[in-house]
Amino acid sequence: MKGNSESMPTTTQRLRLPWRLLIPAIILLSLLSYSYIPSELHTTRASVVSRCRALQLPAGPPHDFHSRTQSDRHVPGTRPYLIQNAKLWTGLDNGTQIIQGDVLIDRGLIKGVGSLSALRETYGSELVVIDAKGAWVTPGIVDIHSHLGDSPSPELEGAVDDNSPKGPIQPWLRSLDGLNTHDDAYPLSIAGGVTTALVLPGSLNAIGGQAFPIKLRKTKERSSTSMLLEPPYQINSSAPDPSLPPRWRHMKHACGENPRWYGNTRMDTIYAFREAYNTANQIKQKQDTFCNNALSGQWEGLGEFPESLQWEALVDVLRGRVKVNIHCYEAVDFDGIVRLSNEFKFPIAAFHHAHESYLVPNLIKKAYGSTPAIALFATNARYKREAYRGSEFAPRILAEHGLTALMKSDHPVMNSRHLLYEAQQAYYYGLPGNLALASITSNSAQVMGMGHRVGYIRQGWDADIVIWDSHPLALGATPVQVFIDGIPQLSNPHIVEKPETFQRKPPVPNFDAEVKEAVKYDGLPPLVPTRASTQRVIFVNVRDVFTSTLTGIEKSFSAADDAVLGTVITENGQITCVGLCSTHTAADSTVIDLEGGSISPGLVSFGSPLGLEHIAAEASTIDGPVYDPLSKQGVPDIVGGDGAIVRAVDGLIYETRDALLAYRAGVTSAIVAPTAYGTFGGLGVAFSLAASHKLERGAVLQEVTGVHMKVSQSLNGPSVSTQIALLRKLLLHPVEGQSKEWFLKVREGEIPLVVEAHSADIIATLILLKREIESASGRSIQLTITGASEAHILARELGEAGVGIILNPARSFPYTWEERRILPGPPLTESTPVSTLMAHNVTVGLGVMEIWDARNLRFDAAWASLAAGGHMSKEEVLALGSTNINKLLIGGNRVQDDLIATRGGDLLDMSSKVVAVISAERGLADLL
Numbered sequence: 001m002k003g004n005s006e007s008m009p010t011t012t013q014r015l016r017l018p019w020r021l022l023i024p025a026i027i028l029l030s031l032l033s034y035s036y037i038p039s040e041l042h043t044t045r046a047s048v049v050s051r052c053r054a055l056q057l058p059a060g061p062p063h064d065f066h067s068r069t070q071s072d073r074h075v076p077g078t079r080p081y082l083i084q085n086a087k088l089w090t091g092l093d094n095g096t097q098i099i100q101g102d103v104l105i106d107r108g109l110i111k112g113v114g115s116l117s118a119l120r121e122t123y124g125s126e127l128v129v130i131d132a133k134g135a136w137v138t139p140g141i142v143d144i145h146s147h148l149g150d151s152p153s154p155e156l157e158g159a160v161d162d163n164s165p166k167g168p169i170q171p172w173l174r175s176l177d178g179l180n181t182h183d184d185a186y187p188l189s190i191a192g193g194v195t196t197a198l199v200l201p202g203s204l205n206a207i208g209g210q211a212f213p214i215k216l217r218k219t220k221e222r223s224s225t226s227m228l229l230e231p232p233y234q235i236n237s238s239a240p241d242p243s244l245p246p247r248w249r250h251m252k253h254a255c256g257e258n259p260r261w262y263g264n265t266r267m268d269t270i271y272a273f274r275e276a277y278n279t280a281n282q283i284k285q286k287q288d289t290f291c292n293n294a295l296s297g298q299w300e301g302l303g304e305f306p307e308s309l310q311w312e313a314l315v316d317v318l319r320g321r322v323k324v325n326i327h328c329y330e331a332v333d334f335d336g337i338v339r340l341s342n343e344f345k346f347p348i349a350a351f352h353h354a355h356e357s358y359l360v361p362n363l364i365k366k367a368y369g370s371t372p373a374i375a376l377f378a379t380n381a382r383y384k385r386e387a388y389r390g391s392e393f394a395p396r397i398l399a400e401h402g403l404t405a406l407m408k409s410d411h412p413v414m415n416s417r418h419l420l421y422e423a424q425q426a427y428y429y430g431l432p433g434n435l436a437l438a439s440i441t442s443n444s445a446q447v448m449g450m451g452h453r454v455g456y457i458r459q460g461w462d463a464d465i466v467i468w469d470s471h472p473l474a475l476g477a478t479p480v481q482v483f484i485d486g487i488p489q490l491s492n493p494h495i496v497e498k499p500e501t502f503q504r505k506p507p508v509p510n511f512d513a514e515v516k517e518a519v520k521y522d523g524l525p526p527l528v529p530t531r532a533s534t535q536r537v538i539f540v541n542v543r544d545v546f547t548s549t550l551t552g553i554e555k556s557f558s559a560a561d562d563a564v565l566g567t568v569i570t571e572n573g574q575i576t577c578v579g580l581c582s583t584h585t586a587a588d589s590t591v592i593d594l595e596g597g598s599i600s601p602g603l604v605s606f607g608s609p610l611g612l613e614h615i616a617a618e619a620s621t622i623d624g625p626v627y628d629p630l631s632k633q634g635v636p637d638i639v640g641g642d643g644a645i646v647r648a649v650d651g652l653i654y655e656t657r658d659a660l661l662a663y664r665a666g667v668t669s670a671i672v673a674p675t676a677y678g679t680f681g682g683l684g685v686a687f688s689l690a691a692s693h694k695l696e697r698g699a700v701l702q703e704v705t706g707v708h709m710k711v712s713q714s715l716n717g718p719s720v721s722t723q724i725a726l727l728r729k730l731l732l733h734p735v736e737g738q739s740k741e742w743f744l745k746v747r748e749g750e751i752p753l754v755v756e757a758h759s760a761d762i763i764a765t766l767i768l769l770k771r772e773i774e775s776a777s778g779r780s781i782q783l784t785i786t787g788a789s790e791a792h793i794l795a796r797e798l799g800e801a802g803v804g805i806i807l808n809p810a811r812s813f814p815y816t817w818e819e820r821r822i823l824p825g826p827p828l829t830e831s832t833p834v835s836t837l838m839a840h841n842v843t844v845g846l847g848v849m850e851i852w853d854a855r856n857l858r859f860d861a862a863w864a865s866l867a868a869g870g871h872m873s874k875e876e877v878l879a880l881g882s883t884n885i886n887k888l889l890i891g892g893n894r895v896q897d898d899l900i901a902t903r904g905g906d907l908l909d910m911s912s913k914v915v916a917v918i919s920a921e922r923g924l925a926d927l928l
């Protein structure tokens with residue numbers, strides 16, 4: 001600003017005016033003064049005045065926003081669509097409104113909702129009419145926590161741009177500047193119904209920077225900026241344009257463990273926040289003083305408008321114009337941030353992860369301004385100390401306290417293609433269905449400050465719409481079509497026909513007792529199962545019974561109809577009668593009513609370190625990694641040098657919370673290999689998830705299962721060809737030492753060789769290696785490939801070579817370059833890895849990557865079968881998570897003899913709950 005030493009007319013007269021008249025008075029006086037101040041000065045002063053006034057404008061859309069007739073994101077040439085005969089979940093009325101009718105979209109907007117057939121004529125032949133045939137239609141999914149673009153997939157070192165290493169306080173950084181347009185995940189997440197995502201910087205900084213809501217579709221500009229949902233005013237310039245209303249801005253903060261990355265303790269982090277906010281506050285106060293003077297015409301000695309490119313965004317936080325999203329887990333951290341928000345008077349949009357929020361709802365409510373929402377994972381917890389008390393019941397408990405629970409992906413931490421599944425799980429564990437759907441649509445849009453245009457099916461809102469193949473809360477619900485800005489995103493969608501029952505909201509079990517315990521025990525409710533007090537346990541009202549045999553799973557009982565459900569009698573963990581059993585022995589028995597439920601083999605978890613760790617990020621709670629013979633350090637001679645081999649059984653850890661939670665969800669045993677960062681793994685072990693220690697009966701099911709190895713480009717180690725050379729050497733000319741015996745057993749075909757590999761190139765090499773070893777030895781070896789994201793490319797060859805596959809993750813995602821050629825399944829492709837491999841007679845099992853996820857194996861199996869077209873028998877589906885795993889990892893000689901009883905449905909059904917385990921191996925029944 002120039003010429004501020006010029007004097008202004010006297011202000012005494014103005015000071016007597018009532019406050020309300022002050023601003024019009026200023027305008028009047030500045031107009032009057034026009035004639036005798038230089039025009040350049042006048043312009044400068046006018047711009048200062050308008051800038052100062054703009055500081056007081058609240059953030060949000062302009063008040064006439066809904067008079068728009070076309071979206072600012074409309075792409076000319078997009079045809080109008082009329083979706084007829086739909087069940088529209090609109091997001092209105094707290095997520096309870098459902099309209100049977102039509103929705104019209106045009107010019108990037110929803111133009112009408114209701115009975116709209118008459119419009120067909122108005123629009124004529126330009127209109128594309130889609131008959132939804134009664135399908136469920138919802139707003140596009142809005143993900144409030146994503147790193148799409150900033151942490152693109154497959155992960156390559158050159159494009160991980162979401163954390164700055166330059167210090168804990170970085171409010172000046174913008175996630176937009178790292179928003180890569182080539183993330184493989186954009187089309188995948190769209191295929192899961194995600195249309196909008198808030199791209200947050202990472203959480204290693206206390207203030208990581210500014211976040212941006214984007215839409216996921218490709219734009220014709222192909223630029224990062226063109227993906228922005230509603231660009232804030234600063235996007236093109238360092239000074240705001242006061243003629244534009246300030247749209248909501250977004251910022252990421254983090255507290256607790258992640259900012260410790262800089263060596264900051266919690267105390268340092270909160271002080272870093274206070275120092276930053278204090279700096280911003282001083283600037284804000286200077287601005288306010290400046291503007292009070294300018295707006296009251298006191299130009300003398302006013303100086304420049306106080307501003308700072310570095311701090312302007314944080315100043316805007318203090319002006320209440322930024323949606324602050326805070327990664328924060330524990331009570332101690334909420335407490336610090338709540339005090340910070342009250343000290344500096346800024347509102348918080350949401351706490352993210354927030355695994356202890358359900359234990360301290362009243363503390364959350366003490367934050368400055370309106371109560372923050374809580375953005376959660378459904379069952380992803382305990383991966384680090386501050387997540388240890390996480391509960392699957394948190395969304396329900398928070399909602400009961402009147403807090404807004406949102407589900408989020410933290411993509412690529414969780415693949416946001418499956419954000420709907422997070423809402424389904426929250427619903428399963430007790431969040432009301434209306435709120436579960438709102439948690440990823442209307443409520444997440446509101447909390448993001450974007451509820452005026454996304455998150456609802458409402459006239460005038462953005463045309464972001466998903467047509468589903470089933471009720472969105474039914475497991476495996478998949479989009480039939482996804483519209484973003486009125487543009488259909490799926491060019492040739494593959495649609496799976498679902499049974500009629502999938503068109504209804506599934507009933508869910510009652511978890512009231514578990515909810516009480518979670519709170520009572522401060523997030524650590526006892527999980528050790530209660531043993532049945534009688535030797536005999538009788539199950540009544542059983543719909544069907546599946547048991548395992550040496551070859552697979554068979555149905556050993558099936559009720560003819562609902563009126564004659566069956567009975568199962570067990571004694572000391574053995575079934576003694578199935579079907580129509582006399583229950584006159586009920587006197588000294590425990591009787592359990594399954595209410596039409598089932599009995600089926602216990603599931604088997606493999607792929608994560610379950611049994612070797614409590615908390616992934618805490619070294620003192622885990623077994624730890626083995627030595628890598630290919631590393632410089634090698635294996636110490638005293639351990640056995642190059643001939644050493646480690647047995648996972650020696651490191652087993654019992655009574656981990658994830659093992660007990662998995663047990664309560666029907667996973668009764670697991671197989672685990674020693675943790676290896678290099679190629680050389682060790683000997684796997686099969687063990688029971690319910691035992692308290694290794695010496696208990698049935699705690700170790702098989703001491704040595706197979707030899708585990710890994711071949712990958714991503715080990716930062718020797719080349720893949722070197723890793724293969726190692727395998728060849730060990731199999732053809734084993735080194736003297738403890739490992740020799742086991743490699744000879746592999747060569748003789750007595751135990752499986754289990755190799756983790758994703759790339760089709762590596763898998764092809766392994767098939768050739770198998771052939772080579774077999775022709776040298778004349779024996780057939782059992783080879784199982786795990787991971788195997790690209791295995792479908794070699795389905796025929798794997799089938800011919802008799803190589804089995806454990807898909808891990810069960811739903812492929814291009815996390816790394818070696819797994820980028822995934823087969824995504826419906827709606828993007830008709831086939832899935834499971835259907836393709838099974839069509840070539842490959843034995844397939846489903847793996848689990850992280851220990852918290854072991855509990856979800858039942859849903860993984862059910863979902864895999866739905867995605868594969870639903871043609872598999874229940875026996876085949878159950879085998880994916882049980883007998884096939886044993887077959888592939890232990891060889892053909894183990895029967896899965898734990899049985900689980902589910903109430904209200906079978907294990908594959910989201911309406912059922914596991915209520916008992918019957919274990920022949922351990923000679924008992926556990927009641928859950």
Ligand SMILES: *[C@@H]1O[C@H](CO)[C@@H](O)[C@H](O)[C@H]1NC(C)=O
Pocket residue numbers: 094432434435
């Ligand atoms: C919204 O729905 C939930 C669950 O159904 C209910 O508990 C809550 O009271 C509702 N809120 C309003 C404002 O109606």
Ligand SMILES: *[C@@H]1O[C@H](CO)[C@@H](O)[C@H](O)[C@H]1NC(C)=O
Pocket residue numbers: 231232233235236
């Ligand atoms: C930013 O600049 C571009 C190019 O001039 C323009 O099209 C766009 O509307 C501007 N955006 C904002 C929010 O000012």
Ligand SMILES: *[C@@H]1O[C@H](CO)[C@@H](O)[C@H](O)[C@H]1NC(C)=O
Pocket residue numbers: 799839840841
């Ligand atoms: C798979 O096995 C079945 C039964 O043995 C056989 O009929 C079929 O031809 C096999 N399919 C392939 C692709 O090998």
